[in-house]
Structures are given as C-alpha cells and as structure tokens.
Amino acid sequence: MTHPFRCGFVAIVGRPNVGKSTLANALIGSKISIVSRKAQTTRHRINGVLTREHEQFVFVDTPGFQTRHGGTMNRMMNRVVTQALADVDVIVHVVEAGKWSSGDAQLLPLLPKSGQKTILVVNKIDALKSKNEMFSYVNKIMAQHPYSAVVPVSALRGVQLDNLLAEITERLPEGEPMFEADTLTDRPMRFIVAELIREKIFRLVGDELPYGCTVVIEEWEENDAGVRVAACIVVERDTHRPILLGAGGAHMKRMATEARQDMVKLLDKTVHLEVYIKVRKGWSDRESTLRELGYE
Numbered sequence: 394m395t396h397p398f399r400c401g402f403v404a405i406v407g408r409p410n411v412g413k414s415t416l417a418n419a420l421i422g423s424k425i426s427i428v429s430r431k432a433q434t435t436r437h438r439i440n441g442v443l444t445r446e447h448e449q450f451v452f453v454d455t456p457g458f459q460t461r462h463g464g465t466m467n468r469m470m471n472r473v474v475t476q477a478l479a480d481v482d483v484i485v486h487v488v489e490a491g492k493w494s495s496g497d498a499q500l501l502p503l504l505p506k507s508g509q510k511t512i513l514v515v516n517k518i519d520a521l522k523s524k525n526e527m528f529s530y531v532n533k534i535m536a537q538h539p540y541s542a543v544v545p546v547s548a549l550r551g552v553q554l555d556n557l558l559a560e561i562t563e564r565l566p567e568g569e570p571m572f573e574a575d576t577l578t579d580r581p582m583r584f585i586v587a588e589l590i591r592e593k594i595f596r597l598v599g600d601e602l603p604y605g606c607t608v609v610i611e612e613w614e615e616n617d618a619g620v621r622v623a624a625c626i627v628v629e630r631d632t633h634r635p636i637l638l639g640a641g642g643a644h645m646k647r648m649a650t651e652a653r654q655d656m657v658k659l660l661d662k663t664v665h666l667e668v669y670i671k672v673r674k675g676w677s678d679r680e681s682t683l684r685e686l687g688y689e
C-alpha cells in the first residue's frame with residue numbers, strides 16, 4: 394500500500410517563556426529560532442521546516458502572547474498570533490507543567506472553537522516535582538478548551554517529541570511537500586543573521602536591556618569569496634548604548650565575534666561583520682516605525 398504524503402503548517406503558540414522556541418528547535422533539529430531566558434524574545438514569525446519520509450511539517454513559531462504591557466506593539470503582536478492560527482493546519486498550544494497563569498488563559502479565546510486541530514502540549518515535565526499533580530493540572534485545562542490531544546513533553550531533554558510529531562502528523566492534510574527537503578527556513582538569510590545577533594544581545598545583556606532593542610541588517614554584500622554585513626542595533630534610550638557596549642566595548646566585541654562565528658558556520662563563507670548602535674527613541678510604540686524596521 395502506498396503511503397500518502399502529508400504536508401502542512403503547524404503553529405506553536407503559548408505565553409512567553411513556556412518553551413516554544415526550545416520546542417521548535419528540538420523538533421526541527423537545527424538552531425534557527427532564537428532561545429533565551431528572557432520573555433518575549435521571539436518577535437518575528439519564523440518558519441522552520443522538518444521533512445521526513447512521509448511528511449513535511451512547516452513550523453510557524455509565533456511571538457509570545459502579550460499580557461503584561463499595553464500599547465501598539467502588543468496589539469500588533471496579538472494580530473500576528475490570530476493570523477497565524479487562522480492560517481495553519483495544526484496548533485500546538487504549549488503550557489508549562491504545573492504552572493497555569495492568566496497569560497495562558499488569555500490565549501484561549503484566540504484558539505479555534507472546535508479544538509479539532511489543537512493539541513495541548515505540557516512542556517517542562519522534567520522540572521515537575523510531583524508527577525501526581527499532572528492529572529488534575531491537565532483536567533483543569535481540558536475543562537476550558539476542547540483540545541483534541543494532550544502530549545506531555547520535555548523540549549529541553551527531547552522527551553516524547555516523537556509522540557508529539559505523530560499527533561501532529563494525524564492532523565496534517567495530504568499533499569505534496571512545499572519545500573525542498575533540506576530547507577530549514579524560508580526566511581531570508583539576512584533575517585536569520587539579525588536573529589543571531591539579537592540572540593547574542595539577549596544572552597549577554599538581556600537582563601539589563603528589556604525589550605527596547607532590535608537588529609536591522611543595513612548592508613549585505615556577498616560574492617564567492619565571502620560576505621560583508623553591516624548590522625545596526627536600534628535601542629530605545631541613550632542609556633542603553635553603554636549597556637550594549639560594555640566596559641571598553643567588551644560586550645559589543647564579544648557579541649560581534651560570536652555572531653560572526655555562527656555566520657561562518659551557517660554560510661560556510663568568510664564573514665566580515667560590522668555592528669553599529671543607533672538610538673531611536675520610543676520606536677517600540679510607533680506602528681510606522683515598527684513597519685520600517687521590518688515588523689509585520
């Protein structure tokens with residue numbers, strides 16, 4: 394009997410910090426989306442693709458669902474979430490084992506009512522102290538939304554991910570693959586590079602630099618010998634500049650060096666990377682500026 398090929402879009406949604414990026418990376422098997430301890434680090438929609446013998450999963454890693462702040466940025470981000478959910482074949486709603494908060498509850502009205510294409514994923518089961526709590530925790534959530542499946546996982550340890558992929562597969566429509574088998578993302582390389590730099594910033598100074606920063610690739614020149622990239626870090630306040638620079642520019646040097654090393658691996662070319670800082674006051678709250686900087 395021939396096996397029909399299945400292919401479709403999968404959205405990973407959930408409140409900030411539940412492990413969406415970690416899960417996407419663990420499933421796709423390559424580090425394209427960025428991971429950080431800070432909430433709200435994934436602002437862009439990223440499509441990662443996993444191709445297996447009989448199926449292709451096109452992952453949409455949506456931004457953290459905003460609950461803490463008001464403003465234009467949040468409305469735009471919530472629109473991105475709603476749009477992603479309308480467009481996809483399968484929704485993976487990620488929650489954290491034993492921890493249910495108003496942030497999780499606020500996502501429920503955005504999920505399609507039928508629950509047919511929605512899977513509840515209970516992540517971080519490795520961090521659970523008592524496994525007994527799991528049953529009542531899951532029951533409480535299931536009472537609020539008609540999910541069609543529940544899969545407990547540990548994205549970090551790679552536990553139960555095959556089970557999750559099997560549940561997703563059941564919900565994928567039959568169809569030809571949309572991407573070449575070796576495609577990891579359909580985002581342009583310059584977007585991925587901007588994400589790489591942003592990841593370094595969050596790793597190094599994320600605690601001191603809350604949300605008010607984005608990375609724009611201003612120049613990209615590529616030939617057979619290598620690639621020359623000029624990247625601009627846009628911050629909200631003058632006070633953010635010295636935080637990014639670090640003593641004697643040490644932070645910037647380290648971020649640029651690490652990002653350059655990642656780029657060499659990714660592009661398999663010689664990389665010349667220049668990184669600048671620009672201050673643009675109040676950028677995160679002006680819709681036109683957000684568009685200019687590449688947000689949807």
Ligand SMILES: Nc1nc2c(ncn2[C@@H]2O[C@H](COP(=O)(O)OP(=O)(O)OP(=O)(O)O)[C@@H](O)[C@H]2O)c(=O)[nH]1
Nearest residue numbers: 410411412413414415432433434435457547548549
């Ligand atoms: N113990 C444990 N920690 C995890 C697991 N999955 C993710 N984490 C941690 O949880 C934190 C947040 O993970 P992310 O993948 O950045 O979370 P996110 O939901 O994408 O966050 P936002 O981008 O803010 O929306 C990181 O410190 C991860 O290492 C897991 O299975 N177990």
